[in-house]
Amino acid sequence: GLAGDDDFSIKLSADGSTWVEAAKLSPGDALLTTGNVTGTVSATPSATSALFETATNANGSYTRFADGTQMCWKNDFVAAGSSAGVWTFPAPFVDAGAAVTATARGAFARFITVTGVTASAAVLNTYTQDGGTELPDTHIVAIGRWF
Numbered sequence: 001g002l003a004g005d006d007d008f009s010i011k012l013s014a015d016g017s018t019w020v021e022a023a024k025l026s027p028g029d030a031l032l033t034t035g036n037v038t039g040t041v042s043a044t045p046s047a048t049s050a051l052f053e054t055a056t057n058a059n060g061s062y063t064r065f066a067d068g069t070q071m072c073w074k075n076d077f078v079a080a081g082s083s084a085g086v087w088t089f090p091a092p093f094v095d096a097g098a099a100v101t102a103t104a105r106g107a108f109a110r111f112i113t114v115t116g117v118t119a120s121a122a123v124l125n126t127y128t129q130d131g132g133t134e135l136p137d138t139h140i141v142a143i144g145r146w147f
Helices: none
Strands: 008-012 020-025 052-057 060-065 069-079 084-088 099-104 110-115 121-128 135-145
Touching: 069 084, 099 110, 099 121, 121 135
Parallel strands: none
Antiparallel strands: 008 020, 052 060, 060 069, 069 135, 084 121, 099 135, 110 121
16 A cells, blocks of 8 residues: 555556556455455355355364355264164255265275265165174265255
């Protein structure tokens, strides 16, 4: 800025002595600042809504993006003593259209299927070569829309 002004301005002059402000950008005019890159996203964008929001709770972690995309994940999901477990998403999706995948970890050969996906949860089933009945240490990811 000029003359004690914090605004960014572009000034033009035809004669070098008389100046006209052609463009001006004030700090409060910016839609994207370092203060609103992360925070709370909104389905209706505004000057105060963030680009993405991320949080963690007992059900895992999630990131919501301003374009409506949402990713949820949980490491070390275990349903002890059962071949099935219900994962409640750490943040709900807008509908049952989320893509959910799971990876089993451990020493035994096993595979996991995902069934019963809703806007708020998914059912995981395990099948093992050794006939075990425990849903192993599992990493789960779901990607869908939050609006």
